[in-house]
Amino acid sequence: MSSSRVYGYLRASTDEQDAERAKSPLLDFAAQQGFTVDAWFKENESGASLKRPELFRLLDVARTGDILLVEQVDRLSRLNSSDWERLQGLIKSKGVRVVALDLPTSHQLLHTGDEFTNRMLSAINGMMLDMLAAIARKDYEDRKRRQRQGINKAKENGRYKGRPVDEKLHATIKELLQEGKSYNKIIERHGCSRATIARVAKTLRNPE
Template sequence: MTTVFYARVSTADQNLDHQITQAKQTGFEFDEVVSDHGVSGVSTRLSERPEGKRLFDMLRHGDTLVVRWVDRLGRNYDDVTDTMRLLLRKGVIIKTVINRMTFDGSTNDPMQGAVRDALIAFMAAMAQAETETRKAAQKAGIEAARGKADKYRGRKPTYSREQFKLVQDMLSGSSTISEISKSTGLSRQTIYRIKDKPEASEKALTMWGM
């Protein structure tokens, strides 16, 4: 039985090492890492990505697929639900790093199956909704900045949106500030700022269109 960690890195600001480090710090061990770089989770289905295709060929019955969250598989509701159900029917176990959730298609209990499918649908919908919300916020932020070009926006954030999310995820766990700093490459001061003022930190990213 093989355990594969799959990561999707869609922008230059995102970092594969961050996703791998977070998975290992959460207690996951895997035999192989498969990753797609510069690929959108909105417009490109997993089966259409270079390494995504290979992932489908690799995984066999009894294997385990580990992902940071379902949004790494895609940010489109239909794509995520179709992909997860296809893999589960194939006998692949899917686990998420965040919240350590496990999806197993081997159950014969209709009630358990219904609960599992409902949870998959909910998570897929959240992934798509998060993308749409972020796009709307970015658009609003960009328009506001353009309309008030003479207004000072403050310092440009020294962290990317991916780093911001990773810091929040690790803060919600048992990671220390020093561990987070080492994993993300951010200063302790920046991490404390995100910890103490998450809304302001998020707003800064939006205002700069990040």
């Protein structure tokens, strides 16, 4: 891969999920292919949103020919078509090559050839990437639809109670807020979301 750098991108959708889980299979793949991962970028953000600061930080430092390595295409995108076009356009403009473990055609991009071969591989990989991104979006929409159907059915039967509250975490956040700790410090210490802290803060301002 000459002087190209490889950046591993790890993403999980929620704070409760472990983004680090994919690191091991990516390291195994790198070892099999004979290269090392130069840096890791990890975040807990929805793949259906462009609110991905670590992904954009990766693309900001990447240079032409560098590799963006992911376990699966859906770690990169569950975006709608317009947002995917924006992200894909940025990736192309930077000249970054996307390699995903679940996209075998992309593995060949790790090994450079002549210009014609490289262009052909990039074109084929681009089409396959588009297809898998579309499938990932459909899977996301299908799951959301099933969740809504399940919630509506539970409501009709009087069984819907919403997501259970982590009382222990809320109590800890409450104590830290009362001690004057910042949102960022609490997030760093406990890995919770800003929205969760805001809900606890609201109960402090408006106790029942």
